[in-house]
Each structure stands twice: as C-alpha cells, then as structure tokens.
Amino acid sequence: MTATPETNATRGTTEATATGPTTSMNQENQVTGATIWLTGLPSAGKTTIAYELAGRLREEGHRVEVLDGDEIRTFLTAGLGFSREDRHTNVQRIGFLADLLSRNGVKTLVPVIAPYADSREAVRKRHQASGAAYLEVHVATPVEVCSERDVKGLYAKQAAGEISGLTGVDDPYEAPESPDLRIESHTQSVQESAAALYALLAERGLA
Amino acid sequence: MTATPETNATRGTTEATATGPTTSMNQENQVTGATIWLTGLPSAGKTTIAYELAGRLREEGHRVEVLDGDEIRTFLTAGLGFSREDRHTNVQRIGFLADLLSRNGVKTLVPVIAPYADSREAVRKRHQASGAAYLEVHVATPVEVCSERDVKGLYAKQAAGEISGLTGVDDPYEAPESPDLRIESHTQSVQESAAALYALLAERGLA
Numbered sequence: 001m002t003a004t005p006e007t008n009a010t011r012g013t014t015e016a017t018a019t020g021p022t023t024s025m026n027q028e029n030q031v032t033g034a035t036i037w038l039t040g041l042p043s044a045g046k047t048t049i050a051y052e053l054a055g056r057l058r059e060e061g062h063r064v065e066v067l068d069g070d071e072i073r074t075f076l077t078a079g080l081g082f083s084r085e086d087r088h089t090n091v092q093r094i095g096f097l098a099d100l101l102s103r104n105g106v107k108t109l110v111p112v113i114a115p116y117a118d119s120r121e122a123v124r125k126r127h128q129a130s131g132a133a134y135l136e137v138h139v140a141t142p143v144e145v146c147s148e149r150d151v152k153g154l155y156a157k158q159a160a161g162e163i164s165g166l167t168g169v170d171d172p173y174e175a176p177e178s179p180d181l182r183i184e185s186h187t188q189s190v191q192e193s194a195a196a197l198y199a200l201l202a203e204r205g206l207a
Numbered sequence: 208m209t210a211t212p213e214t215n216a217t218r219g220t221t222e223a224t225a226t227g228p229t230t231s232m233n234q235e236n237q238v239t240g241a242t243i244w245l246t247g248l249p250s251a252g253k254t255t256i257a258y259e260l261a262g263r264l265r266e267e268g269h270r271v272e273v274l275d276g277d278e279i280r281t282f283l284t285a286g287l288g289f290s291r292e293d294r295h296t297n298v299q300r301i302g303f304l305a306d307l308l309s310r311n312g313v314k315t316l317v318p319v320i321a322p323y324a325d326s327r328e329a330v331r332k333r334h335q336a337s338g339a340a341y342l343e344v345h346v347a348t349p350v351e352v353c354s355e356r357d358v359k360g361l362y363a364k365q366a367a368g369e370i371s372g373l374t375g376v377d378d379p380y381e382a383p384e385s386p387d388l389r390i391e392s393h394t395q396s397v398q399e400s401a402a403a404l405y406a407l408l409a410e411r412g413l414a
Contacts, residue, residue, distance in 0.1 A: 063311050075303055078296075079286070089285075096282055097304060104270050104313045 031063075033102035033132055034206045035095075036197065038111045039120060039176060040139030041168040042154050043146040045185040045193065046111035049139060052194035054109055057207065063106045067094055072112075082165050088119045095123030103132040107206075115167045117174040133206060137197060138179040143168045145186045238270075240309035240339055241413045242302075243404070245318045246327065246383060247346030248375040249361050250353040252392040252400065253318035256346060259401035261316055264414065270313045274301055279319075289372050295326045302330030310339040314413075322374050324381040340413060344404060345386040350375045352393045 036053075038046040047068060054064045073080070077093055080086040091114045101108045114120050120136060127134035146168065147155035158166040165171040176182075181200045183193045201207035243260075245253040254275060261271045280287070284300055287293040298321045308315040321327050327343060334341035353375065354362035365373040372378040383389075388407045390400045408414035 065307065065311065076283075076300060093283060097307070100272065100304070101307065101311060104272065104308060104311060106311045 031105040032206055033063075033105045033107060034135060034201070034204075035098040035102040035108045035110060035123075035127060035132060036135045036137060036201070037098070037114065037120070037123065038109065038137045038139050039114045039179075040141060041143055041146045041173055042113065042166065043149040043151045044139040044141040045149075045183075045190065046113075046139045048190050049183065049185065049193045049197065050109040050111040052190050053197050054107075056194065056198060057107050060207070062207070064109065065101055065106055066109045066111065067098060068111065072097075082171070084116065087113075088116060091116070091119040092122060095126055098123070099126050099130050099132055102127070102134070103130045107201075113167050113173070115171070115173045117176070120176065133204065135180040135200065135204070136176055137200075138176045138182045139185050139193075140175070140182050141185045238312040239413055240270075240312045240314060241342060241408070241411075242305040242309040242315045242317060242330075242334060242339060243342045243344060243408070244305070244321065244327070244330065245316065245344045245346050246321045246386075247348060248350055248353045248380055249320065249373065250356040250358045251346040251348040252356075252390075252397065253320075253346045255397050256390065256392065256400045256404065257316040257318040259397050260404050261314075263401065263405060264314050267414070269414070271316065272308055272313055273316045273318065274305060275318065279304075289378070291323065294320075295323060298323070298326040299329060302333055305330070306333050306337050306339055309334070309341070310337045314408075320374050320380070322378070322380045324383070327383065340411065342387040342407065342411070343383055344407075345383045345389045346392050346400075347382070347389050348392045 036050075038050055040046050047066075050066050050068075054066050057064045072094055073090070076097065077090045080090050091112065094110060094112055098108045098110050114123075124134050124136065150156055154163065154166055155169065157163045158169050167173045181197060183196060185193050188196075198207055243257075245257055247253050254273075257273050257275075261273050264271045279301055280297070283304065284297045287297050298319065301317060301319055305315045305317050321330075331341050331343065357363055361370065361373055362376065364370045365376050374380045388404060390403060392400050395403075405414055
C-alpha cells in the first residue's frame with residue numbers, strides 16, 4: 001500500500017472554481033478527505049449524527065462513506081468478539097480502512113464505540129503518518145440517557161442478565177480527554193449536533 | 208455503507224480540461240475508479256506488474272492504491288489461514304475494501320492469488336451491485352516458470368516438505384475461463400505486461 005500524492009485533478013478543480021458556473025461550492029475541499037471518528041456509548045446517537053452530517057456533505061458534492069459499526073462487524077471483522085483485544089483489533093481494522101479512504105479524498109464518518117484511549121490514539125497516529133486529516137468527536141451522552149433510548153435493547157438485556165460486557169455499564173469506556181469536539185447530544189437536536197460537527201469541518205478547511 | 212454519487216467536483220474537473228494548462232490529460236478519467244484484480248500463481252509476477260502499472264497511473268494523476276496481498280494479510284486479515292474457507296474470506300474482505308475504494312474514484316490494483324472461481328465471481332458481483340468498474344486479469348505464468356522464479360522461496364519449501372497447501376502445486380488454482388485480460392508474463396517484459404493492462408484500461412475509458 002502506498003500513499004497517493006495530490007493529483008493534477010485537484011489542481012484542475014481549483015482552476016475550475018475561478019471560472020466554472022459552480023463557484024458557490026468550494027470544490028477544492030470536495031477532494032480533501034478526512035476521517036471523523038464519533039466515539040461514545042451505545043445509543044449515544046453516533047450513527048444518527050453521522051448520517052445526518054453525511055447527507056449534508058453529500059448534497060454539497062463531497063465523497064462520503066459511513067463506516068457503520070454493525071455493518072462492518074458482519075463483514076470485515078466477523079469472528080471478532082468483545083474482549084479488550086478483539087475490540088482493539090476491530091478499531092484498528094476500521095481505522096486502517098478509514099485512513100485508506102480519507103487519504104483518497106473521502107469524508108469517512110466512523111460511528112464506532114472505540115472504548116479504549118490507546119486504540120483511538122493508534123488510529124490517530126496512523127492518519128498522522130499517512131497525512132490524512134483525523135478528527136475525534138466524543139458524543140458525550142450520559143449513560144442514563146443512553147440506557148433510556150436503548151435503540152438496540154442492549155441495556156435492557158444487560159439489566160436482565162442476558163448479556164454482559166456492555167460498554168459503559170459492565171465494560172470500560174475511556175472517555176476522550178481532549179477530543180476535537182465534544183457533542184452534548186442530549187441537550188440539542190440531531191440537526192444541531194450535525195451542524196456543530198459541520199462547523200468544525202469548515203473551521204479546519206474540510207467543508 | 209452507502210454509494211457515493213458522481214460529484215460536482217467531477218463536472219468541475221471536466222470544465223477545467225477545456226481551459227486549464229493540463230489539457231493533455233483526461234482529467235475526467237482521473238476520478239473514475241476501478242478495481243483491477245490480478246489473479247495468478249505465486250511468483251507469477253502479479254505484484255511486479257501491479258506496481259509498474261501503478262507508477263504510470265500515478266504519474267498521470269490518478270489516485271491509485273495497490274492492495275498488496277502480504278501487507279493486507281498482516282493487518283486486515285490477520286488470523287486467517289490457507290484453508291478453502293479462509294482463502295475465500297480473505298478474498299471477500301479484500302474485495303469489500305477494493306469496491307469501497309474504486310467506487311470512490313480510486314484505481315485499486317489487487318495482486319492477490321484468489322485461487323477459487325466462486326470467490327472471484329462474488330467479488331465481481333459486489334462491484335456490479337455498487338456500480339464500480341471491475342476487471343479480472345489472469346497473470347498466466349506457467350507453474351514451471353513460477354517455481355523457477357520462486358521469489359519467496361515457497362516452491363522450494365514445498366518441494367522440501369517444509370510447507371504444504373501451495374497454490375498450483377498441492378492446492379487448487381482455478382484459472383479464470385474468460386478474464387478481461389490474460390497476460391503471458393513469461394513471454395514479455397514487465398513493461399510490456401503493464402502496457403497491455405494500461406491499453407485495456409484505456410479501451411474501457413478508465414485511463
């Protein structure tokens with residue numbers, strides 16, 4: 001695997017901005033990839049916010065992929081369990097994929113729990129090494145709110161003793177100490193959360 | 208995971224072709240992705256041809272990734288062995304990754320043995336479903352030539368009884384019946400093989 005340099009297509013696009021009919025959009029940014037990792041507890045709202053943001057970015061002409069945790073698990077990381085080691089491998093593998101996409105111009109949204117600080121740090125370092133932008137977003141919904149939402153019924157199952165190892169309840173979640181953005185999803189709408197994230201991208205020259 | 212539509216960036220780039228200083232290159236094609244899977248025996252020359260082609264494409268401004276079998280194995284598919292089932296899983300996982308890249312505008316070269324016809328067919332179908340271009344290239348170097356080259360010493364080890372399950376010797380290789388291109392790498396130089404592949408891409412509007 002080798003890094004891809006900035007292409008002439010990028011430069012050509014920049015030139016078009018000055019003369020083309022679509023000057024309202026910053027076309028140069030559309031080929032600037034980035035990984036936006038949304039970490040947080042189950043039912044924190046990670047996936048919902050990711051798809052809300054994805055819709056807006058796509059409308060604006062960005063290439064976008066959402067690496068949905070469950071979908072990835074059924075395919076790319078099938079066979080991995082929920083031990084600390086397997087969770088780490090899962091996050092590294094998704095991080096590998098995200099880096100590959102983002103360094104090729106894709107806005108890659110990753111709504112995946114990623115409970116361990118060292119796993120997230122390793123993913124950040126991989127992006128630093130390849131030169132791809134990487135943003136860590138903590139969807140900081142309190143566990144009390146998450147367990148009431150309980151989108152997948154996991155909190156109920158844990159309470160009933162049917163499952164164990166639920167992140168934030170009887171399995172560790174190491175909250176990021178200094179994420180690029182912390183979203184208090186329980187105090188605002190999904191649209192507001194996605195808008196805050198969009199504003200961060202714009203501030204970093206990525207949207 | 209969701210498909211990415213053609214972006215306005217693509218159109219902007221096309222416009223630039225008419226006015227920019229880089230009109231000698233077909234910039235529209237530079238954002239058209241494709242997976243080029245090079246299947247063949249160990250030491251057939253798959254990786255060498257892939258990197259030769261990658262260099263030319265990169266020079267022309269294409270986004271390019273080479274999903275090198277050994278490198279992928281150490282990371283994305285660690286833990287998989289060489290049973291029929293594991294080889295199938297390996298190929299599907301790499302196919303998943305290649306599809307994701309190619310539908311996002313990347314020329315994705317995959318020099319990976321992929322010994323089973325049904326595994327390769329599943330990868331082709333995945334690309335058809337997503338709308339990404341997919342080309343199957345058979346690097347058809349005869350086993351006698353491969354075992355003489357023996358880049359990784361695998362044929363020698365098998366002959367010495369140190370390993371077993373070597374594709375084309377004591378493990379199956381189902382040669383493609385109608386690949387998009389068959390390369391007789393033993394009758395021509397690496398440059399000639401890569402040029403034949405480049406010509407195919409050009410013919411399909413991909414280079």
